[in-house]
Amino acid sequence: MPKSPGANLYKDAARWPVIPPWWLLSSPQAAALINVTPATLHIWRTRGEGPKTVPPLFLKPTQGDPIFHMYGTLRSWAAERVGIQYSFDDQCWDYFREDCPMLTDGVGSMAARTREFDRQYEASRREVGKGDEPRWVSLPTIQRLDPYYAKQPKWRRPDAKYKWADLY
Template sequence: MDDKTEKNMNLLPAAKLFKEPAEWPLIPPWWLVPSTDAAALLNVKPATLSSWRIRGYGPNSYPPMYLKPTQGRPLYYQYGELRSWAASALGMAYSFEDQCTDFFTEVFPVLNQGSGSLEGRIRTFERQYLDDRERVLRGAGGNSIVAAHIHTLDAFFERQPKRIGCAPLRL
């Protein structure tokens, strides 16, 4: 590698991100992931993610003012924001809306067939997920979302921070 290429890679740290990319789990793009998970998904150390945040580089963290205080006050990143940022760092585009469409297609396809707003479809998914989750936890099957998806989502759902009041989703 010549000196110019190496210098450009140092200016664009994202160029090194995906030597061995993590597999992106199938979770809603509007859900939040803690900074340690965000770093793992981007294949960087948490300290690198922190350094990027301080320097104004990297994905935006979720504003902590919308979250109930917790011990240690961990930072969170919106999953869709991480994926959009990672795609743009590689010169591609993957909008939040496209991520929602892909997610709904895989997990709850009926939501892609309606004409409602994205925010309305997100709320519909959340209500149905909670209902189906309760059924699956009691040993019954989900009505609209298959049990396998419920189990996959549950690991991330349990770690969602609590929002203050009706904290807005950043769409």
């Protein structure tokens, strides 16, 4: 048994979905992504060995109080298992370069850039719902991200997710 949980998880980085690193995945989604059972993820979490979770106080209570992982921290954790450093900010920059290069220019905090992306994504999604052509985020990007967006939990305060993202 390897000394580092999940040591073989980052070997095929191409299979990781291209989604914003600040979005959240439920524990079952995270477990499926790193190819372990939710029970294994739970055991790692209780031992302090697994990826960090979003503190429940940031999210609105829901039935069963599911555990959520920020996608970027999950990727960083998996990368560390094989000796790679892939910070949250680096993931955000890589994501912006790929899906919305206009956010790589200028100045501003990462929280402001992520907030702007979410605002523009939601606006583009509404435009597609009305049958219009999206102005900011491409239709293929919306179609790729929609299954993940639909499962995002509700935050107690909408701005809390961006403040929490700055911690990582």
